Structure formats: C-alpha cells, structure tokens
Amino acid sequence: MIRPSTFSIVAYSPKEKAWGVAVASKFLAVGAFVPWAQAGVGAVATQSYVNTTFGPHGLELMANGLSAQEVLDRLISEDEGHASRQVGLVDANGGSAAYTGSGCYAWAGHLTGHYFACQGNILVSTETVQAMAHTFEHTTGELADRLVAALAAGEKAGGDSRGRQAAAVLVVKPKGGYGGFNDRYLDLRVDDDQQPVQRLQALLKLHHLYFGKSEPEVQIKIEGTLAKEIQQLLIHLGYLSGLPSGVYDEATRAAFEAFTGTENLEERCQIAEGKIDPPALEYIRKHFRTRS
Secondary structure, eight states, rough: OOOHHHHHEEETTTTTEEEEEEEEEESSSGGGGEEEEEEETTTEEEEOOTTTTTHHHHHHHTTTTTOHHHHHHHHHHHHTTTOOOOOEEEEEOEEEEEEEOTTTTTTOOEEETTEEEEEEESSSSSSSHHHHHHHHHHHOOOOHHHHHHHOOOOOOOTOOTOOOOEEEEEEEEESSGGSSSEEEEEEEOOOOOOOOOHHHHHHHHHHHHHHHHOGGGGOOOOOHHHHHHHHHHHHHHTTTOOOOSSSHHHHHHHHHHHHHHHHGGGGGGETTTTEEHHHHHHHHHHHGGGGG
C-alpha cells in the first residue's frame, strides 16, 4: 500500500473572513483528497491514509456549532483506523485543533497556533511544520498568499522525505467565487510536477492577475500616449484597423474589449470607462510589446 505523506496548513483570516488549506506531497493530485473548506464554517486537512469522510463530516459538525477540537474528538473516536490518520482543523471563529495518530510514519507531528494548524508525516524533520507555522505568523497579505508562503517555507525546511509531486491551495470566503455565486475564492492544484510548490506560486500570481481588482484611485485612464500605445498593439494583433490616434474612441473600445476577452483580462479592465488596472497593463507590456 502507498504510504501517503503530506505536509499542510489549515488556517483562518478574520480580516478577510476566509478559511483555507494549502498542501504538498509526493502523492498524485493531493489537492483532490486533503483540503476541505466552507465559508462561515471552517476548514479541514485530512491526510495520512486519508479518510476523506473527515472533510465533509467535519464541516457538517462545525456547521452545527461544534468547535474544531470537539469535531476532532468526534472524528477520531468514530474512526477505527485513527492511529494511521492525521488531521488539522480550524472552525468558524478560527479555533484550531490537530491530531497525529501513533501509527503515522516518522517524522510525523503537528503544531497549532492562533487561527492555524500545521501538520505533516513522512517528513525530513520537525523543522517543516515549524517553518510553516513561523512563516504563516510573520507573513502579511491575503490568506492565500500566507498559506502558499508557509507551504514554500515547509518545503525549503525539508518537506516530504520521499520527494515532490503535487501541491494545492483552497480558500473560501462568503460569495468569494467568480461572480459571487459561491464561496470558492480560489482552488488551485498542481497534480504532477517536479516543482509543484513553485508551480503553485506561479498559479497564485496568475489568479491575482486575472481575478484581482485595483482600487479606483490607482486605475489608469486610457488616453493620450497610453491610448496610442494600446491602439498600436491592437492594430498589430489585428483587432483594430487604421492609424493610432491617441483617442479612446468607440472603435478602440470595441477592439480592446475583444482583446481583453481573449486574454481573460476583462476583470482587470473597465472597458466602458476606459480604465485599466496597473497589473494588467504591466502584463500586457511584458507579453505583447515586443510583438508590436
């Protein structure tokens, strides 16, 4: 039988009202098994001979008002194979709890702190979970960034003693999903890669690019020199005909809308108002300027 090894962090951000899990392992598609979360309820990381029922059942129990520790006690008491399990939880208020069964393969253990729990098995040493906890506590930014930073720190400190294969990060918040239709703010997975954590970091940057939004005061008006620059790009790529005028007219607006739709940048551009977020402009200049 495969000995599933994993290191993960489960955490809550009171500022964002967000719950999440980040995980890495030498185990194919680990993100399909370990992380579970529900906005307003909590998050669960279930690993080491994974009992996947811990995810949905744990969330159900927390939704009914049980704390992370109370849920953990219930899950372990009801599982005959608990000696081989490892699990970390945070509840709706950020209360944390973790468990490492006596049958988990060394090194195995966990650390809990204010709003988080770190856990791992078949690791190089305890330094992996220590590094994750320290990094999470001392890193700023949104929850997803802090989780992945902690994961990277854990890997740097030793990580899975067998090697690398997969990594994932899941973050939920009320109406945090695309269009506000669900709570899944992000669900990024690297199923099979030689450097899964680094690839996950790159995917997280892309998520911020495509789905982030700058504050109105830093959005850039498309006019004058910038309008001409964008028009030159649109003409070169075949979205617009004629000569660049430096005026964000109706033809430019329609061409720019088509271009941003193709490149999935529409969330970063206010087409009707003729404005663009700085990260989107930086991305366009980096990836398209040399082609114009």
